[in-house]
Amino acid sequence: MMPIEKSDRLKNLPPYLFKELDRQKEEVRARGVDIIDLGVGDPDLPTPPHIIEALQRAAADPSNHRYPSYSGMARFNSAVAAWYRHRFGVELDSSSEVVTLIGSKEGLAHLPLAFINSGDLALVPSPAYPVYDIAVQFAGGRSVFMDLRRENDFLPDIDGIPEETARRARLLFINYPNNPTSATASLEFFNEVAAFARRHNIIVCHDAAYTELSFDGYRPPSFMQAEGAMEVGIEFHSLSKTYNMTGWRIGFAVGRREIVQALGQVKSNIDSGAFQAVQIAGIEALEADQACVREATETYRRRRDVLVDGLRSLGLEVARPKATFYLWIETPQGYNSAQFAAHLLTRAGIVATPGNGFGAPGEGYVRMALTVDEDRLREALDRMRDIGF
Numbered sequence: 001m002m003p004i005e006k007s008d009r010l011k012n013l014p015p016y017l018f019k020e021l022d023r024q025k026e027e028v029r030a031r032g033v034d035i036i037d038l039g040v041g042d043p044d045l046p047t048p049p050h051i052i053e054a055l056q057r058a059a060a061d062p063s064n065h066r067y068p069s070y071s072g073m074a075r076f077n078s079a080v081a082a083w084y085r086h087r088f089g090v091e092l093d094s095s096s097e098v099v100t101l102i103g104s105k106e107g108l109a110h111l112p113l114a115f116i117n118s119g120d121l122a123l124v125p126s127p128a129y130p131v132y133d134i135a136v137q138f139a140g141g142r143s144v145f146m147d148l149r150r151e152n153d154f155l156p157d158i159d160g161i162p163e164e165t166a167r168r169a170r171l172l173f174i175n176y177p178n179n180p181t182s183a184t185a186s187l188e189f190f191n192e193v194a195a196f197a198r199r200h201n202i203i204v205c206h207d208a209a210y211t212e213l214s215f216d217g218y219r220p221p222s223f224m225q226a227e228g229a230m231e232v233g234i235e236f237h238s239l240s241k242t243y244n245m246t247g248w249r250i251g252f253a254v255g256r257r258e259i260v261q262a263l264g265q266v267k268s269n270i271d272s273g274a275f276q277a278v279q280i281a282g283i284e285a286l287e288a289d290q291a292c293v294r295e296a297t298e299t300y301r302r303r304r305d306v307l308v309d310g311l312r313s314l315g316l317e318v319a320r321p322k323a324t325f326y327l328w329i330e331t332p333q334g335y336n337s338a339q340f341a342a343h344l345l346t347r348a349g350i351v352a353t354p355g356n357g358f359g360a361p362g363e364g365y366v367r368m369a370l371t372v373d374e375d376r377l378r379e380a381l382d383r384m385r386d387i388g389f
């Protein structure tokens with residue numbers, strides 16, 4: 001048979017760090033253990049009914065069955081602009097400063113193709129959502145990692161970026177509220193990032209997937225609210241986590257027109273836009289009463305408190321996050337990330353994600369997602385109490 005040789009691009013991908021965990025998971029499952037999966041950041045709650053009904057109506061309309069517009073439906077993009085004005089007080093021109101995405105991952109993955117030439121640098125946080133680094137590599141660039149450490153509240157040390165690196169960097173990725181650390185950032189921090197980016201002509205790419213999942217009255221800011229952000233920034237949003245729509249594949253990016261439009265140009269050569277019926281359901285999500293978001297965040301808040309209180313009573317160190325549905329938990333004495341995740345899985349049937357899988361500075365942590373109900377969280381805590389560590 002003809003040998004199948006993969007591209008260097010695939011061969012050079014960073015090693016998949018969850019392979020051993022996946023193997024252990026299969027083994028535990030084969031033993032018939034009832035697994036409690038706190039590993040995946042995928043809401044267990046259903047999409048709210050009014051959004052599903054909007055899709056059903058739109059799907060039945062033949063005018064939605066053809067290719068959509070590349071940059072998104074004008075109505076979707078103007079719903080996004082109105083949502084931004086209302087939520088963040090940021091004014092956008094919906095015809096040039098908004099692009100519809102087939103999920104924000106799609107946009108994040110395509111952005112480097114618009115701005116990275118072979119050998120260019122991008123500043124990428126670590127630990128982080130893996131897409132930023134891989135997308136930079138796919139575009140032929142190289143990531144320079146900005147470590148997120150507890151002593152800096154899991155914010156990158158912008159002042160510590162060497163002058164030479166800053167001079168050569170084209171892109172800078174940030175993500176707050178943050179996956180996996182659940183840290184939040186202030187508008188002052190965003191101002192600092194925008195000033196740095198303006199000084200060095202760097203495009204700031206803010207992944208804002210979790211701005212709507214916040215607790216205790218805290219409202220996360222948009223990077224676009226920062227001074228000068230409209231000059232250097234693009235911000236990615238997702239309907240996935242806010243409205244429990246991960247499977248629907250709909251998101252959007254906003255920002256400086258030249259940046260947004262360059263991303264649109266890449267996309268127009270790769271995909272043909274999001275299904276219009278899904279965009280119409282997205283308009284409904286953004287424009288309807290946001291009670292469904294308040295209910296979902298209240299559910300996550302209760303789960304957060306059950307799990308944080310329970311883990312602390314077991315002696316584990318964990319912050320009570322102001323946003324996201326993740327807990328970033330320090331591994332106990334004597335365990336690294338992989339060992340602690342393996343202990344939880346093989347002894348208690350609990351899946352947690354080893355922190356180093358998101359980048360080396362994530363060593364010493366595991367991430368748990370609040371995507372199972374309170375009874376299951378209590379069950380997980382009981383099992384952890386039984387096995388000890």
Ligand SMILES: *Cc1c(COP(=O)(O)O)cnc(C)c1O
Nearest residue numbers: 103104105129179209238240251
């Ligand atoms: C879930 C997630 C996304 C992807 O969301 P989609 O819109 O479903 O593609 C992007 N960034 C982060 C940090 C996420 O956790």
